[in-house]
Amino acid sequence: MRKTAAALLFLMLGTVLRAELTVEAYKKNIGSKDPAVVALARTYVLGLGEGMRTANVALGRNAPRLFCPPEKLALGPENFLDILDQAIVDLSAQMSKADLASRDISVVLLRGMVNTFPCK
Numbered sequence: 001m002r003k004t005a006a007a008l009l010f011l012m013l014g015t016v017l018r019a020e021l022t023v024e025a026y027k028k029n030i031g032s033k034d035p036a037v038v039a040l041a042r043t044y045v046l047g048l049g050e051g052m053r054t055a056n057v058a059l060g061r062n063a064p065r066l067f068c069p070p071e072k073l074a075l076g077p078e079n080f081l082d083i084l085d086q087a088i089v090d091l092s093a094q095m096s097k098a099d100l101a102s103r104d105i106s107v108v109l110l111r112g113m114v115n116t117f118p119c120k
Helices: 001-016 021-032 035-059 077-092 097-101 105-116
Strands: none
Touching: 001 035, 021 035, 021 077, 021 097, 021 105, 035 077, 077 097, 077 105
């Protein structure tokens, strides 16, 4: 019984440690008919966006920021989703469908943030 529990825990931790989401998986999940799957995808994007926003603010204290949203703009889930979706559209004109499908959405979202809110 202990070995089974240890194996299960190991498998669960392995899944958590590999928590990346490709463009292909994002599109599939965000378009799912299962509300729980859509909510999970939205939450994942929100977490990425909030992490990027927080890191960008911290970076700006000692180095140039990566992106510069307006001071009074409160970025929320819909903003991050819109920026990610637009970045996917923009990249689709620059790379093959297969290359885009395999891209990690964190990289795509960051690119979208930089393009949407360039620093002057």
